[in-house]
Amino acid sequence: MKLLELQQTLRACVRATAATKFDIALESVVAEIPPRTELGDLAFPVAFELAKRIKQATGQKANPRALAEELKVALEAEPNVARVEVAGAGYLNVFFDRAALLAQFAALDVSSDANGAVAQDAKRKIIVEHTNINPNKAAHIGHVRNAVLGDAFVRVLRATGAEVEVDNYIDNTGVQVADVVVGFMHVEQLTRADVRALDESLPPEHPFDYYCWDLYARVGLFYRNGDADAKEDPARLQLRAEVLHALEAGDNETAALADYVATRIVECHLQTMARLGIRYDLLPRESDILHLGFWQRAFERLKETSTIRFETEGKHAGCWVMPTDLHEGTDEHEADKIIVRSNGTVTYAGKDIAYQLWKLGQLGLDFYYKPFRTYEDGHTVWVTTSEPLPHRVYVPYSTNMQDVPTHPHFGGGQVVYNVIDSRQSYTQDVVRRGAAAVAPDVGEAASVHLAYEMVALSPAACEELGFELSAEDRARPFIEMSGRKGLGVKVDDLINRLEADALAEVEARHADLSQDEKLKTAHLIAIGALRYFLLKWTRNSLIAFDFKEALSFEGETGPYCQYAAVRANSIFRKLDPATLNEAHELIGAMGANEDTAAAVGQVFAGASGDELWSLVTLAARLDEVIAQAATQEEPAHLAKYAFQLARAFNLFYHRHRIIAEEDAARRAVLIQIADLVRRQLTNALSTLGIGVPERM
């Protein structure tokens, strides 16, 4: 019996009793976890509502306490319930059978099937799209908030049993790629062959994405004739327009250069993300959406369904617009959203509606696919193409020509989550409504904008990066990053720093470890620190990035949580196998041996017993927290829980000597609790994408 199942059973019991005894049909039964263990394990503040409903139905006044007493009798008859108290004006406080539940929790195998009870999503295919970084420069900390949030959410969904496809959209024909192409062609006067040679000559500590980071900032200056405060020069902007035009047309040398740049940058991004444990299933590319006519098909369907209309007069004459009521129109801003410009070209929102329809399986067109990269464990990331492949191709990262493996079925999600920062809420609303208007069966609920606030820099972080600030800027709470200015914290730089700091700590504590083990440990700690740092904030909280905070391994951090798990594991590394076995047997034998059951019950008695039991129930709550993180679309809940559990364990670890405990029943209980906590904590961290090292 899992905690979540027990809760559901008890809720059902309350509902059934309300129906049979009082003839009241409760839609939902609110259950609450009391603030302190002494007040019970589960509380139902249901008697107040029942009293009100009875009065409404019969006109008779009912006493909440009396109603609670009736419910108490029913609840006490349920298995695993030790007793029920009626408290205050009518609270029902349920106390579980501690010894019996500990034995049941001990028997559960958390790793194989953490959340079978909440696998309601098992039959639906869910698509989560995240990362979506413009392939023109190195990834910065803001990009990685998107990726880590998306990846953690994917892990949460998978933990509930859902089938999830992870897409990372590649905007390889947009302005940002065009800008870097302008940089190579017109600032540096390089050909495609030159760029390739340059790329191959770059040192590992300053790779291609770093080079483009700097080049992109230089192009920003180039457009302004070298003066950062000047206006952009129209003649130079014309170069960008020409490049964009060439990219859209395809099949020319400029497009080939852009493809080289974008593909190499995507390789860099995937490498960076792989360091963080983030992987994808598919990389859909904008160029393929263009070449395969996704927009034309979507355009037809938007017209057929009258989702968009052609304007013959007014400000938008000659445009196709989508009427919206998302905000009221004013002189400055029309309420309607332009989908097709008067020159016949489609806007970003229009293209995105087409792509969203594909993701929902509602477009009636598909991409072609080829393998992009295969990880060590054999997982392949695919990329879209515009043409079918020959039967045998060169597969990247392998040495031979191979038969093209058959690709999985991509797209066609019942629900599509787009992880995009909250500044794009308006466009996402337009996309959701447009897609739903074309495919009413699917509806708006199928398109979810998983919005989050951006990562900005604290003024101190800006100065640490070598950017001069005005007095005014220094007083601001945060400063927005800018790729165009080259202002930002590159993810690889940050990971390198975290790994170096972690390595220094590991060196100091475990000089005996091999170099390989030290590096591996430092890596796990660094990634744990970074991922936790990005996940501990709720989505709508803006992160003002601060080096001191991000580089910390103490307090509410990933390493703190990892450390608790490492401590728990070290108990079992040192524990004599016979003692461990004895503990398992003692807990397992409780059902058959009354003396043992009484002894275990005694361990859980009193204030000390309450303290131990509160750790057990906290640990047992993992699947409930994961289900909550999934339905509320908030991985931060799980991060907070992991920290809370680690904190509770550290206190337990400090107060009790487990191996040295002489009383057999007490020792068995302590061992069982430590074992339960380490399994649940490891599982919680793994669902956040955080690994636990052997030692730290």
Added chain:
RNA sequence: GCUCCCGUAGCUCAGUGGAUAGAGCAUCUGCCUUCUAAGCAGAGGGUCGCAAGUUCGAGUCUUGCCGGGGGCACCA
């Protein structure tokens, strides 16, 4: 102008309509001969922006106001 989000301890943030509002950081005081001190304990610190309303019950829901941020391009 319209619209969305935010306002909780000195700072940064958690907080399903439910019991005495919590963490981390910072400050101060203790605790390493122990299964790892990346730890633990303790102290100080609150008009939950303001006002009204709904409710048995409001930090949480509604409305108004004040303050801050984002969005509302024939950009992406």
